Amino acid sequence: MYWLFKTEPDAYSIEDLAAEHSATTRWDGIRNFQARNFIRDKLCKGDEVLIYHSSCKPTAIVGTAKVVSNPYPDPSQFDQQSTYFDGKSSTANPRWFSVDITLQKRFQKPLPLAQLKATEKLSGMVLLKQGRLSIQPVTPEEFNAIMALSSR
DNA sequence: GCCAACGTTGGC
DNA sequence: GCCAACGTTGGC
Numbered sequence: 001m002y003w004l005f006k007t008e009p010d011a012y013s014i015e016d017l018a019a020e021h022s023a024t025t026r027w028d029g030i031r032n033f034q035a036r037n038f039i040r041d042k043l044c045k046g047d048e049v050l051i052y053h054s055s056c057k058p059t060a061i062v063g064t065a066k067v068v069s070n071p072y073p074d075p076s077q078f079d080q081q082s083t084y085f086d087g088k089s090s091t092a093n094p095r096w097f098s099v100d101i102t103l104q105k106r107f108q109k110p111l112p113l114a115q116l117k118a119t120e121k122l123s124g125m126v127l128l129k130q131g132r133l134s135i136q137p138v139t140p141e142e143f144n145a146i147m148a149l150s151s152r
Numbered sequence: 153g154c155c156a157a158c159g160t161t162g163g164c
Numbered sequence: 165g166c167c168a169a170c171g172t173t174g175g176c
Contacts, residue, residue: 008174032159055174113175132158132173153176160171 001042002138004050004127014051014062017103024100028074029084031096035135040097042137045070049101050138050146052127060110061146069100107150121145
């Protein structure tokens with residue numbers, strides 16, 4: 001399956017993802033129930049992910065990554081030092097989930113939101129309809145259209 | 153920095 | 165279970 005993950009590059013960018021020494025990165029700190037449900041119930045090892053930079057100029061899809069783990073409880077929810085700590089969660093009944101990803105490809109030319117909006121094939125994208133969702137599904141057709149655009 | 157959209161919380 | 169108040173996201 002295909003997904004889009006949002007990140008604010010000021011906090012964590014695709015450059016950071018590319019620089020990870022471990023080669024895999026835990027996608028943690030997701031604290032939205034709809035996004036959580038996608039992670040916990042749908043994400044699988046081997047899935048492919050579009051990386052989107054939000055709250056920057058210009059906002060854009062900047063590359064792709066691969067999911068390299070199955071979902072597991074996000075450790076930061078149990079860490080009292082973490083800003084992502086959640087006292088309402090427990091190890092027996094964790095609220096929040098993570099996956100590990102690894103960078104696959106940085107686009108030579110990022111695809112700005114305006115370009116996505118101008119592309120007929122992408123008019124149904126969740127990104128264009130539900131702007132605030134930070135983990136969202138992408139159809140194979142959308143994914144392929146984006147890959148084609150990025151290689152032009 | 154503004155503000156619209158939308159998610160979450162909590163009182164009732 | 166409703167809904168008002170509030171907080172956050174994210175494009176512009």
